[in-house]
Amino acid sequence: MTKSEKISGESLQWLYEDLNEEQRRAVMHTDGPVLILAGAGSGKTRVLTYRIAYLLAAGLAEPREILAMTFTNKAAAEMRERVRKLIPELISGMWIGTFHSLFARLLRIEGERLGFSSHFSIYDEDDQQTLLKTVMSDLNYSVTAHPLKLVSYKISAAKNAFITPEQLHNLATSKQDQIIAEIYAAYQRRLRELDAMDFDDLLIKPIELFQQFPLVLDHYQERFRYILVDEYQDTNRAQYIALQMLAAKHRNIAVVGDDDQSIYRWRGAEIRNILDFELDYKDCAKFRLEQNYRSTKNILDVAHSVVKHNRQRHPKKLWTEQAGGEQVTILEVEDDLEEATIVVNKIIVEMRAHHLDFHDFAVLYRTNAQSRVLEEALRRENIPYIIVGGVRFYERKEIKDVLAYLRLVCNPADVVSFRRVINYPARGIGEATINRLEAYAKEHNISIFQALIDCDKIEGIASKTVAAIHAFHQFIEKFIALRTELSPAELAATMVEALGILKAYKQENTVEALSRAENIREMLLAIAEYSTNAGKEASLEGYLHNVSLVTDIDTWDDRANAVTLMTLHSAKGLEFPVVFITGLEEGLLPISRSLDDAAALEEERRLFYVGATRAKKKLYIAWASNRRRFSGTVYSNPSRFLKEIDPQLVMVESTYRQPTRRAQRMPRRQEEQRMPKYEDESQEPVEFSIGMRVKHPMFGKGTIMGIEPSRTSIKLRVLFDESGERRLVLPYAKLEIL
DNA sequence: TCCCACTTTCTTTTT
């Protein structure tokens, strides 16, 4: 049967029924590079899934020849599910997943060539910093002189830009940058010794692999006849290079994206990648999806009126058949508490008026810290809610403890995990002992885990400690042996039981301890679920790789009947009938650190755009003139984005009891830009004066006796009526003026 | 070596 015969069959009716003309052309243009500029809500996922389905149904590709890359597991799962619905019989063997998970899979298969085993550990940011700390101390660099955050940020940035330690060294313009390059080199060596990779390595190592082993590259180039990339605007340099390499042979690379929704610049994403796709592939076909199927015209116009102020963008405008719609409402409120209250009230009102459910609402914000007041307000009204993000499940201490044990069983060379659990639960093995073990391991060129066996030969370790070390060693060995006999779930459960962690938490009997115990139980259930789902494929390392790459949004349950609270970043790709964007204040959205950086500011604008275009029917935008941040109150001006919105598109609801000069409603034109106070804390004006009466939540009432400015903060000397004199650091002292 | 109390630092977003 020829290609055209197959395609003309009735089975492809869906191509004509479900797609508009431009979408269909994008789907059916299968030869060569394709750029699909797909605006928010224009059916981007639909085009991708139909394209895959079409490639398969038309016989242009086998499932195993398709590689589809997304940024979240959720997006990948959705894509897979939708392809399955179209052509259930052709689903297995495709590589659909996130960059990180697919590359991890690739590295599990091919990593041995680079000196990694198939069960290498994946380090998250936390682990990364722990390792960096030890690397720096080995090199005798203090974390005071070279803040860990700075070092890890620069190394990560270099990796995302695919810059090697040597290159970074050559690029260095300061002594510190040279040192960072040196740490970077040592860090990479150490990772290899530990059989571990961090998130960035998952993107970089495939490139190194391809460069060093052209035959491997050749194999994957041949195999992946069709490559599809979602959210192309968020790819970084490393991802870009990897894609270029993989696509070089067949050149069937289709990328979908929207430059207006590029919001990961800070993570190394290069908007240039999508803006320049046509230069990279001069013969590419270009399709524009500009019909929006999600939102009303009012919402789109508001979003557009803001984003059009960006210079770094393809000019374009979405259109919709849903003319008009409800006006966008701007809520002007006094403070964050009131903001939360009004949001909750509006939810209740909207529910009654339009027969909506809780899951029809999303409340979005710039920073996770903003969720707290909202939570409290929702709880007061007994409204169920789900928070996405914040402290992630797999980053919780108790979860990481158990995971570290499991990782150690998989990969005894994993020193970061080793250090985490060697003395947890406490078995009397302290820092001094660990250092001796480490020195011994280094001297004899063995792993620290192997050094445990010989610990009785090491000088300076007490016999009691030797016994503890041997017991620990045997404990791990026992589970290494059990690994083949037990399922991951059984192994984990047995291990947790043997460690007595749950019992210890129960004994502690505090709210915190009990919730930690609960979390561990939940994790054991999750492992069991993984074991069932993966069936015969289930393995401990498989599970560990999975959880390393899971994000909160992946587990977000969109069917649960609850209001969703999340950051603007997490909201990308989702939609809700009613959306609230909160905290539209200078310094918060746009965030203070972006104010002096034109490119960063544009990203903030896109962030607003992403948020606004999540709304289907109704959009609320809120700003508060006071917001409690840290422990002080911060006064701010309305976001410049509010002023960019065409006033005719919105209605303003203000709840000021008495609007202040600062808080004039929607001023037409911006006079002097008043910077929010918290932008630079050292400049925060002192609101306190000597002799002033103040109240502290713990110490009670007192009198300010002195004000002592220092390099980084201001200290107040307060004489408390009951407890005497104390020094309090200003931004953190929760003082109320009486 | 462990444990407690105190100090310091951090809040932008996340695979």
Added chain:
DNA sequence: GAAAGTGGGA
């Protein structure tokens, strides 16, 4: 206001 780091006493 948390969470990690530091330091002194048991």
